[in-house]
Amino acid sequence: MPSAIRCNQAFTAIFILVSAAVAILVLTACAGSVSTPEATAIASLPSVSATMDPEQCELESALAGAMLEDADALCEWDVWGQAEQALYVWAVCESASGTAMSAPAVVRLDVDGHVTAVSLPGNGANYGPDVRRLFPRYVRKRIFAHEYDARAAMERIAERRGGGGFAIYLVDQAITAQEMLQADLGELRLEEAPIISLDDIVAYDPATHEIQLTDSAYGKIGGLAVPVQGVPFVVCVGRERIYGGAFWASYSSLSYEGIVIDTLPAMTDDPDRTLRIELGYPESLELFVGEDLRSHPRIVESLAAANRLR
Numbered sequence: 319m320p321s322a323i324r325c326n327q328a329f330t331a332i333f334i335l336v337s338a339a340v341a342i343l344v345l346t347a348c349a350g351s352v353s354t355p356e357a358t359a360i361a362s363l364p365s366v367s368a369t370m371d372p373e374q375c376e377l378e379s380a381l382a383g384a385m386l387e388d389a390d391a392l393c394e395w396d397v398w399g400q401a402e403q404a405l406y407v408w409a410v411c412e413s414a415s416g417t418a419m420s421a422p423a424v425v426r427l428d429v430d431g432h433v434t435a436v437s438l439p440g441n442g443a444n445y446g447p448d449v450r451r452l453f454p455r456y457v458r459k460r461i462f463a464h465e466y467d468a469r470a471a472m473e474r475i476a477e478r479r480g481g482g483g484f485a486i487y488l489v490d491q492a493i494t495a496q497e498m499l500q501a502d503l504g505e506l507r508l509e510e511a512p513i514i515s516l517d518d519i520v521a522y523d524p525a526t527h528e529i530q531l532t533d534s535a536y537g538k539i540g541g542l543a544v545p546v547q548g549v550p551f552v553v554c555v556g557r558e559r560i561y562g563g564a565f566w567a568s569y570s571s572l573s574y575e576g577i578v579i580d581t582l583p584a585m586t587d588d589p590d591r592t593l594r595i596e597l598g599y600p601e602s603l604e605l606f607v608g609e610d611l612r613s614h615p616r617i618v619e620s621l622a623a624a625n626r627l628r
Contacts, residue, residue, distance in 0.1 A: 388418060
């Protein structure tokens with residue numbers, strides 16, 4: 319399986335009620351179920367985060383494609399109900415150019431949970447009749463009452479866009495560096511905050527893959543407890559998980575066939591404040607297995623846009 323995980327994987331939907339006000343969408347199989355409006359109406363659903371799951375990515379891409387014809391746009395949404403293989407949502411999507419749209423939508427799923435279609439009401443005189451045709455009464459009431467807070471959704475998109483660049487996350491579950499070589503990155507649970515973000519990077523050399531860090535970030539890496547078998551990480555750009563690897567310390571007697579970042583320079587307080595992303599430990603093209611995604615276009619674009627390329 320490729321290491322780069324695009325936000326287009328299959329999902330199905332289950333709803334777990336957490337409180338009367340907030341519900342969390344957990345995406346798993348429910349083919350053929352029929353639910354009542356009372357059981358499926360959901361008050362509020364925060365849609366995504368920097369490390370959102372691939373199933374949420376698929377829904378976001380489907381909404382963005384239908385609303386803006388731009389599958390890479392960012393979206394926020396609330397799910398207001400479900401009937402058989404249809405989700406009733408209100409969504410706001412915004413493209414990188416600033417084009418935005420806010421509208422109710424019907425997301426249709428097949429029996430395996432794949433998004434098959436997104437239906438939107440028309441504009442102008444068609445809006446009211448289309449809403450009545452597409453949505454059940456309990457959802458229509460919320461639509462015509464303008465309950466969705468589009469301004470708050472746009473603020474969340476702005477926050478995501480501001481923190482959506484290159485970042486390195488530690489894996490927040492039990493997995494070894496060796497297991498990372500075969501892992502589906504989309505299934506991994508990552509820590510909420512990155513251990514290295516764009517704000518931590520002074521400069522990145524795309525030819526050597528050396529990262530010069532700020533003093534505080536370099537100290538954080540130097541203080542990371544790295545056993546001889548390494549500490550797994552995932553490199554992301556926004557919501558896209560590009561490749562996995564492991565922090566390694568070059569005093570380790572164990573070899574590793576994946577991508578590594580040697581933390582020993584940070585432990586010794588090297589004044590250059592520079593780490594290098596390497597292929598294998600000890601670094602060797604003969605030892606390294608897998609695909610070298612260090613120069614993935616999304617990574618280069620993110621670092622260039624942030625003026626971090628050396």
